[in-house]
Amino acid sequence: MTINPYDQIPYPKYAHCESHPRVLEFMATMFGMQPCAINRARVLELGCASGTNLLPMAQEFPDGSFIGIDLSEKQIAAAQSMAAEASLDNVEFVEGSLHDIDDSWGHFDYILCHGVYSWVPAETANEILAVCRRNLTPQGVAMVSYNVYPGWHFRTIVRDMMLYHVRGIEDPNERVKKARGIAHFLTENVPAGSAVHAVLEEQCGLIDKAEDGYLVHDQLELHNHPLYFREFVQHAESAGLQYLSEVNFAAMLASGTPPAVQRAMAGRSLIEVGQYLDFFQNRSFRKSLLCQSEIVIDRSLRSFSLDQFSLVLTGQPEPLDVDLLSSDAARFQMPKGGVSAGTPLLKAIMVCLSEFWPQSTSFDDVYEAVLKKLPDSCRPNKDDGREKVLQLLDTLFRTGFLDAALHPPRVARMPSDKPLASLLARTQARYDSSITTCRHESIQISKLERQVLMQLNGQSDQSAIAESLQRGVSPDDGLPSDEISMQQLVTTTLEKLGQWALLVE
Ligand SMILES: C[S@@+](CC[C@H](N)C(=O)[O-])C[C@H]1O[C@@H](n2cnc3c(N)ncnc32)[C@H](O)[C@@H]1O
Incomplete structure (x- = not known):
């Protein structure tokens, strides 16, 4: 009997914040769908590993119901035991294959499938999409993540070298050790300045940071089948689904690219832009949202406005101590880059949002805080003040510095007298x-x-x-x-x- 590799070395325990159902709910709403409210949704996770992604959702939404399925006995046992210890009775973990999911499982408002599609045989990748088609509600949203070219062309060079070096070795711990060793050995001995040295150096950096569980599965598994974004979209369409968006709206836009790229993208279809952006950014991974093919998606964003959502920065910026009135631009350093604020209004918005962090807040509260923060001389006037603040927030949103949600997490900003953690x-x-x-x-x-x-x-x-x-x-x-x-x-x-x-x- 073959041993499941995930029973030998479990996958690292990750919660995937970018593909939480609140993101799916928001993106679907933005594009004119009427998704189920996440606080009472049915959620299915395919390949849920030890449940680290699903358990916090079950805790956050006691009126929702959650099912995770995974082939690995050991990981499912860990998930079940954590659910019991955390007294969560709205989540079920099933040891089995996603091929076993049929009509009797019913329909789900959200289906999550993170890190599985590219690492399974073709028939299982087909089945992932078949489950999404069969078991999603009419307004349901699925998230499938997968490896893409061209980024994976570079990764494959090093993966192939490591796989050759560990050929014949069964023990996963030994495979990881040897794989790390050869990646380093080659990086040190391949002529510096060559193209392959540049690839090795970059990949070695990633391999050094990676946990064993990531390396043994994501890099050294037998199955690893990247594809082009356009091919994934075709695959989804052939299964009766359609491409809705990425989990991250900013990742779909050419706004962060040089002006020549933006001009070249003008007038192109959504899928073409996505494919070209993958080329420009050498992307290696995507987290895409899918919905039923019958849905009419409204991409005009005509009725979309951030003042209908709860807002929060995508990370806590530095510095907080900023001279609002100085003519010097202030640079707010965020985890995914920096925001350069040249006007008192944008500085005040950034400072106020930082002060709310990590709590989400309504547009009205942000606006009120910004007015209080600014002296009379810099305060936007009554006629167009709201519009100006909204526009600046929209730019932050489109460049990936602001998140919006219908159902934000319940977070305390300050420790209370008797602090509570989940x-x-x-x-x-x-x-x-x-x-x-x-x-x-x-x-x-x-x-x-x-x-x-x-x-x-x-x-x-x-x-x-x-x-x-x-x-x-x-x-x-x-x-x-x-x-x-x-x-x-x-x-x-x-x-x-x-x-x-x-x-x-
Ligand atoms: C790379 S891990 C990803 C785990 C988790 N979704 C994450 O991203 O953190 C892939 C998972 O898919 C599971 N898996 C692979 N084939 C499966 C199948 N046919 N049915 C159910 N689970 C499967 C594996 O056991 C493993 O736990």
Whole structure:
């Protein structure tokens, strides 16, 4: 009997924030669909691994229902045990093949399939789309992620070298070790300045950062079948589906490309633009949304306006301390690049949004905060003030610095008297340093942060948390033994947990 490779080395535990159903709900709404409200939706995840993506959704939406399916016995057992420990009874994990899904499973408002389509035989890739066609509701939305060319042409060069070097080796741990070794050896010994050296150097950087579980599966699996974006769209169409969008609207636009590219894209179809952008950006991965072929998608965005949604920056920017009135532009550094703000109005918008972070907020609240922030001389006038702020927010949105949602996560900005973290996050902290935030991101936290997080049951105040930690302190922990220093440490740790969106209201 062949052993499932995911039972030998489980896939790393990731929550995929960009493909949370709130993103699918928002994108579908933006393009004129009437998707089911995510707080009462039926959600199916194909290839759910250890449930790290699905469990936080089940916790966030107690009135929703969630099913995950995966072939790997070990991963499904881990998912089931975490669901039980976190007292989640609206989520079910099924050990089995997605080929077994039939009409009896009913219809789902959202189907998620992350990191599976490219890593399975062709008949399973076909079946993923068949399940989406058969089991999506009429207004349902599916997210399928996959490897694309041209980016994967470069990755394949190094994958093939590693696969050749590990030929005949069965033990996955040994395969990973040898694969890392050959990637380094080649990078060090292939002539610098050659094209292949540049590829090796770039790929080696990625391989060094990757966990073993990622390398053994994403890079060294037997199946890895990238394709061109246009081919994926054709595949979806042949299954009775249609391409709706990417999870990230900014990734569909040529707005970040040089003017010559933008001119060349004018008048081209959505799919052509997507394909050319993959060439320009050497893209290797896509997260695409699909819907039933019968849906009439409204791409005009005529009735779309950000003032109908909750808004939040895509990351906490630096700096917060900005001279609004100075004529110098302020650069707000964000995780995915920087926003350069030359006017007091844009500076004020960025500062206000930073102050709301990590909470989402309505347009009206942003607008009011911006008016308060600016002195009379710079305040936009009543007639077109709202419109001006809305336009600037729209630019931030189209360039990937602002997220919008109908059902934002419930996040506390500041630690309350008796801070609360979700039961799931507290349970995760017992076993692991990888925790899922309320923004549905997987982050790594330290031992101390885990210890504090585990205490956040909404019943204990900061002194009680400090006392409890102090009782468990051992000399090796390097933690302060006096009460005041411990209290200060708890306060700063709570502030950090708040900024990382680990505290709930
Ligand atoms: C690369 S992992 C991705 C895991 C997770 N979706 C993520 O992105 O974090 C692929 C997963 O698909 C599962 N898988 C592969 N073929 C499957 C099938 N026919 N039916 C159900 N699950 C399958 C594997 O067991 C594995 O857990």
